[in-house]
Amino acid sequence: MLIKIIDPTAAREHEVTPQALYLDRRRLMASTARSMIAAGVSGVSGLMSSMAFAAKAYEKVPKGSPFDTNEALTPFKDVTSYNNFYEFGTDKGDPKINSGSLKPRPWKITVDGEVEKPTSFDIDDFIKTQKLEERIYRLRCVEAWSMVIPWIGFPLADVIKAARPTRKAKFVAFTTLLDPVQMPGQKSKILDWPYTEGLRLDEASHPLAFLAVGLYGDMLPNQSGAPLRLVVPWKYGFKSIKSIVKITFTSTQPKTTWNIMAPDEYGFYSNVNPNVDHPRWSQGKERRIGELFKRKTLMFNGYDQVASLYTGLDLKKNF
Amino acid sequence: MKKLSAKQQLRLEKSGLLLALMLPLARIILDYFHDSLGANPVEAMTHRTGDAALQILLLSLAVTPIHRYFRFRRAILFRRLLGLTAFFYALIHFSIYLVFDQELSFGDTFADVAKRPYITMGFSSLVIMLPLAITSTDKMIKRLGGPQWRRLHKAVYAAAVLAVIHYWWLVKADLTAPTLYAVCLIVLLSTRFAWWARQRNNKPVIKQPG
Numbered sequence: 001m002l003i004k005i006i007d008p009t010a011a012r013e014h015e016v017t018p019q020a021l022y023l024d025r026r027r028l029m030a031s032t033a034r035s036m037i038a039a040g041v042s043g044v045s046g047l048m049s050s051m052a053f054a055a056k057a058y059e060k061v062p063k064g065s066p067f068d069t070n071e072a073l074t075p076f077k078d079v080t081s082y083n084n085f086y087e088f089g090t091d092k093g094d095p096k097i098n099s100g101s102l103k104p105r106p107w108k109i110t111v112d113g114e115v116e117k118p119t120s121f122d123i124d125d126f127i128k129t130q131k132l133e134e135r136i137y138r139l140r141c142v143e144a145w146s147m148v149i150p151w152i153g154f155p156l157a158d159v160i161k162a163a164r165p166t167r168k169a170k171f172v173a174f175t176t177l178l179d180p181v182q183m184p185g186q187k188s189k190i191l192d193w194p195y196t197e198g199l200r201l202d203e204a205s206h207p208l209a210f211l212a213v214g215l216y217g218d219m220l221p222n223q224s225g226a227p228l229r230l231v232v233p234w235k236y237g238f239k240s241i242k243s244i245v246k247i248t249f250t251s252t253q254p255k256t257t258w259n260i261m262a263p264d265e266y267g268f269y270s271n272v273n274p275n276v277d278h279p280r281w282s283q284g285k286e287r288r289i290g291e292l293f294k295r296k297t298l299m300f301n302g303y304d305q306v307a308s309l310y311t312g313l314d315l316k317k318n319f
Numbered sequence: 320m321k322k323l324s325a326k327q328q329l330r331l332e333k334s335g336l337l338l339a340l341m342l343p344l345a346r347i348i349l350d351y352f353h354d355s356l357g358a359n360p361v362e363a364m365t366h367r368t369g370d371a372a373l374q375i376l377l378l379s380l381a382v383t384p385i386h387r388y389f390r391f392r393r394a395i396l397f398r399r400l401l402g403l404t405a406f407f408y409a410l411i412h413f414s415i416y417l418v419f420d421q422e423l424s425f426g427d428t429f430a431d432v433a434k435r436p437y438i439t440m441g442f443s444s445l446v447i448m449l450p451l452a453i454t455s456t457d458k459m460i461k462r463l464g465g466p467q468w469r470r471l472h473k474a475v476y477a478a479a480v481l482a483v484i485h486y487w488w489l490v491k492a493d494l495t496a497p498t499l500y501a502v503c504l505i506v507l508l509s510t511r512f513a514w515w516a517r518q519r520n521n522k523p524v525i526k527q528p529g
Contacts, residue, residue, distance in 0.1 A: 074358075082358030090493035093357060143491075145359055190492050261492060280488065281435060289358045292419055 056218040058152040061132045067208060068136040069302075074147035074289050076216045082289065084141065085223055085242060086191055087176065087183035094185075095223035102182045102243065104219075104226035111159075113248035114169035123227045127213055129162075130154040134217075135210055135231070140272045140301045142236035144294075146286045151231050152214030157205045165201065165249045172204040173197070173254035174230055175246040183243075191257050197230065197241035198254035198268065203309055208233060211244075234303040236270045267319040271310070272301035276319045329396060336397055340404045343371040344411075361419045365412060372408035373482050375401055377503050380479060384510040399455050402475065406452040409445050409482075437488035444481035447474050476511075479504055 085095035088102075109126055112118035132152055140146045160172065178194035180186040186193045203209065210231040213220060220226040225242025232239050238258050248254070258266035265279050274284045274297040285294035300306050310318075323331065347367055350356045356363040379401035385394045421428040432442045451472055453459070460468045483504050487497040 078358035086492070090491075090495075092359075145362070280437060282431065287359065287361065292361060293422060294420060 058214045059217045063134045065135050071148045080221050087185040099222035102222040107227050110246045111163050114166045116164040137233040144286045147289050151212040153212035156209040168251045169249035171250045173248040174241045177243050177245045192260050195257045234300040234306045365415050368408050368412040376405035380507045406448045440481045441485035444478045447478040
């Protein structure tokens with residue numbers, strides 16, 4: 001007969017730490033260690049601040065927006081290591097590698113143009129006046145790949161209302177920071193810096209149009225457009241301008257960067273449209289990050305509620 | 320230790336070169352299993368095999384100038400291996416597109432090849448390389464005869480030009496990499512023109528009887 005003698009010091013099945021907890025602890029330790037190094041050896045206060053640093057900034061922001069998609073989220077790692085942000089290099093791995101030089105605090109945002117009272121705010125004061133919420137949106141890049149991202153932010157419409165645009169205001173223009181020291185990609189003239197984007201005022205006022213300050217319950221990482229970026233889920237990703245310093249209300253259609261670069265390839269509207277191909281490649285399908293095969297692209301990226309903004313407009317001409 | 324015969328020596332060198340040429344593929348496979356191909360592994364594999372194909376094709380085009388100008392005669396012995404490896408990578412590159420982008424739909428693939436100029440270029444380049452790869456055996460060289468074989472294999476210049484245009488036309492804004500390839504190709508092709516012009520000038524002038 002075989003007698004199994006259990007080593008009294010061996011761990012039993014029920015004593016094993018659940019993997020999720022274990023991984024979480026490791027992540028916490030790693031991030032605490034990192035921030036401790038960052039804080040330097042400055043005694044107890046340094047330790048305290050590093051402990052506070054480990055918590056996510058927007059964890060308690062209300063979730064479950066009616067605009068959410070219930071599709072599987074794209075992993076945080078993929079969202080933050082694969083994106084276009086030419087201010088930090090043209091490879092999709094570049095933004096994560098090169099955006100350490102960006103300083104998202106302190107940050108000033110100017111609201112001007114056709115508004116009753118042009119102003120400028122500090123980003124943190126600005127965020128304090130807003131009611132933050134989470135929005136889980138699809139993002140469709142003009143390069144035919146897509147993601148599902150849980151953003152933290154507030155409706156652009158709220159900012160527009162507060163700015164009190166004049167009756168002449170018909171468009172909203174956005175400008176990214178211009179600083180080749182913080183954004184080394186601006187040293188090469190690949191695009192006409194600073195990056196600018198724009199929306200029609202009614203598009204910008206649509207409840208889906210969103211200004212994000214965070215993702216995955218935390219502050220926006222630099223590579224994702226810290227400290228403030230636009231998210232317009234029914235348009236190609238490049239319309240969702242990053243690291244915004246200026247919001248200008250205009251009476252005429254503003255110039256937009258990719259449209260200046262190649263007007264026959266990137267229109268002012270740039271609504272996601274599987275029936276209008278990019279001159280060089282098809283827009284009928286997309287590769288969802290995390291999937292091997294392509295899936296069909298949906299009109300307006302599946303956000304049909306914006307269709308009424310474009311009644312009577314030829315979307316083939318106004319691509 | 321026994322000294323290797325010339326034949327054994329060459330075989331050893333060729334194996335070494337083949338091993339080196341398989342490094343890009345080995346890295347792709349390793350990265351795939353380590354989950355380090357990034358967020359879009361299909362795109363990464365497509366780009367990396369395309370880069371390898373183009374780089375090795377240009378390397379194969381560097382053999383003749385090296386042979387001619389640096390009198391490095393042995394170089395010519397490795398040209399076939401380089402050409403075939405370039406074709407091999409181009410074929411994987413196309414297969415990834417065929418499987419993951421077009422899901423093996425030949426109709427869609429044909430439509431895409433016809434409609435998208437940069438794909439037309441890349442596909443033509445591959446098609447041109449196919450007969451060159453097939454005729455890259457000693458038997459085929461004998462069957463075609465030297466001059467005929469050489470004439471056919473001049474098509475590699477067209478394949479290389481089309482491959483560079485293929486890359487050039489798919490880039491959105493940053494033309495650095497395609498420009499680099501284009502410059503290399505222009506240099507490699509101009510050595511042929513220079514050689515050809517020199518040969519023509521050096522031809523013995525036949526004096527007309529007075």
